[in-house]
Amino acid sequence: MKRYRLTYFLGQSFKGLWRNGIMTLASITVLMSCLVVMGSFVLLILNIDENLEKLGLLNEIVVFVDDTKTDEEVEEIHKELEKIPNVAEITFISKEQALEEEKEKYKEYSGLYELVEGDNPLRDSFVIKYEDNSAVQPLVDNISRTDGIAKVNNRADLATSIENIKNGISHVLIWFMTILFVVSIFVIINTIKLAVHSRRAEISIMRYIGATNWFVILPFIFEGIFIGIISSVFAFFIQWYIYGYVVTEMAGTLDFLSIITFDSIGHYVALAFLGIGIVTGIIGSTISTRKHLKA
Amino acid sequence: MIEFRDVKKVYPNGTVALDGVSLKINDGEFVFIVGESGAGKTTLTKLLLREEKASSGSIIVRSNRDEETAKKPAVYDLSKISDFKVPHYRREIGVVFQDFRLFPNKTVFENVAFAMQVVGEPTKIIKRRVPAILNIVNLTEKSGSYPSQLSGGEQQRVALARALANNPQIIIADEPTGNIDPKMSLEIMNLLVKIHKRGKTVIVVTHEKDLVDYFQQRVVKIQGGKVISDGVGGMNV
Numbered sequence: 057m058k059r060y061r062l063t064y065f066l067g068q069s070f071k072g073l074w075r076n077g078i079m080t081l082a083s084i085t086v087l088m089s090c091l092v093v094m095g096s097f098v099l100l101i102l103n104i105d106e107n108l109e110k111l112g113l114l115n116e117i118v119v120f121v122d123d124t125k126t127d128e129e130v131e132e133i134h135k136e137l138e139k140i141p142n143v144a145e146i147t148f149i150s151k152e153q154a155l156e157e158e159k160e161k162y163k164e165y166s167g168l169y170e171l172v173e174g175d176n177p178l179r180d181s182f183v184i185k186y187e188d189n190s191a192v193q194p195l196v197d198n199i200s201r202t203d204g205i206a207k208v209n210n211r212a213d214l215a216t217s218i219e220n221i222k223n224g225i226s227h228v229l230i231w232f233m234t235i236l237f238v239v240s241i242f243v244i245i246n247t248i249k250l251a252v253h254s255r256r257a258e259i260s261i262m263r264y265i266g267a268t269n270w271f272v273i274l275p276f277i278f279e280g281i282f283i284g285i286i287s288s289v290f291a292f293f294i295q296w297y298i299y300g301y302v303v304t305e306m307a308g309t310l311d312f313l314s315i316i317t318f319d320s321i322g323h324y325v326a327l328a329f330l331g332i333g334i335v336t337g338i339i340g341s342t343i344s345t346r347k348h349l350k351a
Numbered sequence: 352m353i354e355f356r357d358v359k360k361v362y363p364n365g366t367v368a369l370d371g372v373s374l375k376i377n378d379g380e381f382v383f384i385v386g387e388s389g390a391g392k393t394t395l396t397k398l399l400l401r402e403e404k405a406s407s408g409s410i411i412v413r414s415n416r417d418e419e420t421a422k423k424p425a426v427y428d429l430s431k432i433s434d435f436k437v438p439h440y441r442r443e444i445g446v447v448f449q450d451f452r453l454f455p456n457k458t459v460f461e462n463v464a465f466a467m468q469v470v471g472e473p474t475k476i477i478k479r480r481v482p483a484i485l486n487i488v489n490l491t492e493k494s495g496s497y498p499s500q501l502s503g504g505e506q507q508r509v510a511l512a513r514a515l516a517n518n519p520q521i522i523i524a525d526e527p528t529g530n531i532d533p534k535m536s537l538e539i540m541n542l543l544v545k546i547h548k549r550g551k552t553v554i555v556v557t558h559e560k561d562l563v564d565y566f567q568q569r570v571v572k573i574q575g576g577k578v579i580s581d582g583v584g585g586m587n588v
Binding site for chain 1: 400434435438439440441442446452453454465466468469470471474513516517
């Protein structure tokens with residue numbers, strides 16, 4: 057029974073990688089950078105998504121009342137607002153309440169609030185919770201048309217802006233990734249090409265003694281796979297470090313954001329890096345051997 | 352059995368290397384292919400190894416069943432054979448070159464064993480068969496040496512051992528004595544005769560008149576891409 061030894065192919069691959077050390081290093085560095093950049097973008101997008109979802113969950117619009125309105129008129133506005141479709145719940149916050157809340161929030165500047173005690177610059181407001189996320193705009197339009205409303209603070213607008221930024225980042229990501237992967241594949245093609253070149257005498261002997269194409273090619277494919285694996289392992293640890301660093305830095309300053317922990321997505325990152333690394337390695341080495349190893 | 356039927360080979364630059372060669376070599380024959388440089392000997396070898404394709408005509412190689420390796424008989428039409436089948440065809444032929452073409456970083460044993468690894472022979476068979484082949488070419492004691500530690504004649508014997516590794520029916524030796532001294536040349540030729548006597552078809556491509564005259568075998572003389580003589584005897588047959 058004819059059989060081929062895997063150790064032979066693996067051994068040849070390692071020799072090839074070692075022999076062209078500089079090119080191997082270049083391939084690993086480029087592919088690794090590509091994976092880290094891609095990983096960073098994806099993690100950023102995932103975090104934006106997470107926060108968008110949080111924003112969406114709030115389901116509320118804050119409506120400020122024109123400050124010339126009397127308490128009776130405010131009561132009228134409250135009734136008008138209740139009639140608008142898609143309104144689930146209305147909470148009235150008087151300007152006095154609002155000032156108290158502000159004071160509570162910024163205790164260290166309480167002196168400043170004392171200055172405005174007699175002439176409260178804040179407005180009465182309504183916090184409106186709604187039912188249907190998809191019909192926010194008609195609701196906002198209806199509220200705006202209500203008499204006595206000075207300003208509508210719509211979180212849906214914010215969500216849309218963030219969504220737009222996210223889409224922009226996604227577009228940049230796709231282009232950036234495409235370019236980086238093309239560069240990675242190009243560098244791997246050249247690394248394997250060098251490996252093929254340095255072994256051309258051996259390959260010619262192998263051909264004379266009846267080596268099949270795949271027997272000749274397989275070590276080079278393995279080289280590509282190894283480049284992919286090594287790059288993805290390094291990329292994973294770098295990503296882990298960078299993410300940890302950024303999250304720690306942000307933790308103190310941007311408390312209101314909800315950040316995904318690396319522990320909860322680390323295994324997906326590892327699998328994605330490994331998969332993309334291996335596939336890129338295989339594509340690079342296949343193109344190279346097909347071009348340079350014609351029978 | 353090898354048969355060239357009206358084979359013509361024209362290279363892309365217009366050089367006519369072979370011009371209507373017809374030739375039949377039966378199983379178990381010993382044949383010298385002789386001729387001056389540029390006569391077409393190398394092209395003939397390249398066609399036989401399917402390194403090149405004939406421009407017209409056909410080359411048929413028929414191999415018999417091999418009891419030792421249980422290999423089935425096969426017929427190859429080299430003008431029609433697909434690239435995929437070429438490696439399998441090449442296993443029917445053992446080839447020896449003027450420049451030996453050994454792996455410098457492998458020992459004598461490993462060089463011979465590699466030819467068997469390439470075709471997927473199990474290690475058990477490789478370990479049994481390689482010493483037997485090295486014995487045929489009198490290199491048992493050099494089994495662990497590297498090519499750089501061997502003389503030209505010894506390196507050519509390793510190449511010959513490698514050519515025999517997969518027990519091919521046909522051995523092609525392309526100028527096998529071109530890089531070695533006359534005494535060693537005679538030794539290599541004697542080995543080829545010994546291999547021939549074991550039932551192999553041996554084709555020796557050479558321009559060394561003394562050797563051809565000494566061994567008195569079938570001589571096919573090529574000149575200007577044509578076979579100009581074919582018979583048993585010396586160079587001037």
